[in-house]
Amino acid sequence: MTQARKSFQRRRVLGIFAFHGSASVLSLLFLTPFLVAFLGSFRAGQEASSPPIPPWPTNGFSLDAYRALDTFGAGIWQHTINSLIVSLSTALITVVISLLAGYGFSRHRFPMKNVLFVLLMATLMIPFQSILTPLFIMLAKLKLNNSLFGLTLVYVTLQLPFSVFMMRNAFDAVPKEIEEAARVDGVRDLKLLTRVLLPLVMPGVATVAIFAFLNAWNEFLAALIFLSSNDEYTLPVLMTAVRVGRLGSINWGAVQAGVVVMIIPCVIVFLLLQRYYMRGLTAGAVK
Amino acid sequence: MTATSTSGKTRPQASAHRPNRRRKEALKGLFFIAPAMILVLVFFVFPVLFTAWMSLHKWPLLGAPTWIGLRNYTRMFSDERFYSALGFTAYYTAIVTVVIFAFAFPMAMLVEQKRRAVPIYRTFFFLPVVVGLASASLLWTWLSNVDSGFFSPLLEQLGLTSGRINLLATFDLAFWTIIAMVVWKIAGFTMIILLTGLQSIPAELVEATRIDGAKRWQRFRYLTLPLMRKTLALALVLSVTGSILAFDQFYIMTSGGPQNRMISIVYYIVNQSFVSFNLGYGAALSIAVLVILLVLSLAQFWLLRDKGERA
Numbered sequence: 001m002t003q004a005r006k007s008f009q010r011r012r013v014l015g016i017f018a019f020h021g022s023a024s025v026l027s028l029l030f031l032t033p034f035l036v037a038f039l040g041s042f043r044a045g046q047e048a049s050s051p052p053i054p055p056w057p058t059n060g061f062s063l064d065a066y067r068a069l070d071t072f073g074a075g076i077w078q079h080t081i082n083s084l085i086v087s088l089s090t091a092l093i094t095v096v097i098s099l100l101a102g103y104g105f106s107r108h109r110f111p112m113k114n115v116l117f118v119l120l121m122a123t124l125m126i127p128f129q130s131i132l133t134p135l136f137i138m139l140a141k142l143k144l145n146n147s148l149f150g151l152t153l154v155y156v157t158l159q160l161p162f163s164v165f166m167m168r169n170a171f172d173a174v175p176k177e178i179e180e181a182a183r184v185d186g187v188r189d190l191k192l193l194t195r196v197l198l199p200l201v202m203p204g205v206a207t208v209a210i211f212a213f214l215n216a217w218n219e220f221l222a223a224l225i226f227l228s229s230n231d232e233y234t235l236p237v238l239m240t241a242v243r244v245g246r247l248g249s250i251n252w253g254a255v256q257a258g259v260v261v262m263i264i265p266c267v268i269v270f271l272l273l274q275r276y277y278m279r280g281l282t283a284g285a286v287k
Numbered sequence: 288m289t290a291t292s293t294s295g296k297t298r299p300q301a302s303a304h305r306p307n308r309r310r311k312e313a314l315k316g317l318f319f320i321a322p323a324m325i326l327v328l329v330f331f332v333f334p335v336l337f338t339a340w341m342s343l344h345k346w347p348l349l350g351a352p353t354w355i356g357l358r359n360y361t362r363m364f365s366d367e368r369f370y371s372a373l374g375f376t377a378y379y380t381a382i383v384t385v386v387i388f389a390f391a392f393p394m395a396m397l398v399e400q401k402r403r404a405v406p407i408y409r410t411f412f413f414l415p416v417v418v419g420l421a422s423a424s425l426l427w428t429w430l431s432n433v434d435s436g437f438f439s440p441l442l443e444q445l446g447l448t449s450g451r452i453n454l455l456a457t458f459d460l461a462f463w464t465i466i467a468m469v470v471w472k473i474a475g476f477t478m479i480i481l482l483t484g485l486q487s488i489p490a491e492l493v494e495a496t497r498i499d500g501a502k503r504w505q506r507f508r509y510l511t512l513p514l515m516r517k518t519l520a521l522a523l524v525l526s527v528t529g530s531i532l533a534f535d536q537f538y539i540m541t542s543g544g545p546q547n548r549m550i551s552i553v554y555y556i557v558n559q560s561f562v563s564f565n566l567g568y569g570a571a572l573s574i575a576v577l578v579i580l581l582v583l584s585l586a587q588f589w590l591l592r593d594k595g596e597r598a
């Protein structure tokens with residue numbers, strides 16, 4: 001009896017070790033690239049172009065890599081601001097438009113409602129990579145090529161099917177009685193939407209905003225094709241210039257610094273709003 | 288679904304203006320969805336139709352397009368480079384999907400357990416998912432660099448290789464480096480999808496088979512896998528469609544090399560449309576990709592369909 005219990009106990013301890021052992025090793029594998037880039041980016045001058053072993057600065061902490069990064073394009077601030085303008089306005093416009101559409105699809109009756117909703121969702125089946133060429137020509141015709149606003153409109157459009165779906169579900173989950181009560185009190189339409197319903201669908205808004213922000217911040221191919229002048233480049237496009245280098249040599253310190261600048265907002269947004277992010281992920285997955 | 292909103296309560300005094308009210312209600316609804324519909328029609332639906340139209344033309348960047356019927360398509364079917372792009376994309380998709388699943392499934396089973404620190408591990412595994420593919424590619428370009436990077440010097444110092452190997456110089460090494468990067472970046476995402484499937488398996492069922500004496504492997508094979516059919520299909524389709532559209536990693540990490548052997552199908556479209564400015568031919572290639580993806584979406588519906596059986 002005690003023999004059996006002992007062996008059971010031993011198996012349990014072994015199980016705990018095996019679990020935490022393998023999980024820690026995996027965690028290390030997933031975290032190492034981040035840590036190496038982050039620590040490595042603070043190495044001074046020449047040190048930044050030698051292998052990051054060890055990754056932390058051995059000749060003292062320095063911002064040389066970030067200064068080097070600043071010499072590319074129109075300066076790192078300008079490009080960070082470009083990226084922020086595009087990502088924040090994509091998030092804002094997506095939220096407003098999908099809020100209205102989600103409300104319309106959830107609470108109103110109009111002809112062809114289901115057809116229009118299916119049409120909206122059907123665009124999810126079509127890869128946007130296949131419409132780059134006509135978009136490029138259309139934006140040129142609308143004088144929106146090489147403009148952050150044109151790029152934002154494209155990003156908002158790509159974000160809409162998922163976002164309208166999320167918002168419609170969010171409104172569907174709000175009890176009808178709340179609306180009825182507000183109507184009785186004489187609150188209607190836009191006022192009803194912004195004053196009464198908006199606070200109730202806030203979690204959905206958070207999810208939509210996070211995905212719009214992150215997708216716009218990280219998008220590369222459309223930005224590469226639609227932006228042609230240096231000053232308008234978003235961060236990922238700027239970084240291709242850094243990656244190509246000057247006179248045949250690449251400033252690896254600037255690459256590390258650029259990667260850190262691009263990654264940090266994503267990590268912060270995710271860690272702060274993880275709950276809403278995961279909700280969007282599983283909603284998309286279960287759809 | 289929304290029928291209840293108007294039919295729920297009938298107010299006697301309202302019935303007199305009913306048709307009028309209904310029209311007003313419809314107008315309001317259309318007003319709310321108008322911005323979304325207009326954007327999607329202008330910047331998505333119209334471009335799709337426009338792509339099809341363009342694909343029937345010789346369409347230079349400057350100057351007038353000329354109608355050439357299906358000649359872009361006949362050209363495509365005899366285009367050596369189109370086939371090699373297609374072949375490479377298929378090869379990449381097959382390999383990367385298998386490797387992603389090989390990591391993501393054990394990871395999902397790891398973080399499904401109810402043990403201490405599981406949320407922390409899950410966050411760590413997932414962290415690369417939230418950064419952009421372009422950022423990840425750039426980061427790994429540096430890490431894989433032979434002179435200033437991390438991997439080759441590390442392997443050398445650990446004595447695993449004699450001298451430093453250039454991970455991006457030959458096709459096979461560069462290919463597996465990119466696979467490693469993509470797995471690092473994506474495995475956490477697939478893990479979460481699989482996790483939702485694992486968590487939907489009723490605990491009593493697992494307990495019952497355990498009491499019946501089913502071995503760990505038997506439980507996995509005859510309980511877990513069949514119950515996860517839908518989740519697996521979804522994760523599979525997401526991985527396959529994502530991989531077919533791969534571009535960033537090849538553009539940033541190897542510029543399509545070595546020997547231009549890493550030109551994926553989207554990369555080839557970009558080259559034809561925006562480097563050689565054969566916009567009409569690029570559109571025809573786009574239609575090909577669109578058809579492939581549509582077929583996959585239909586396959587997804589077929590895989591995810593309810594078979595009428597209920598477990």
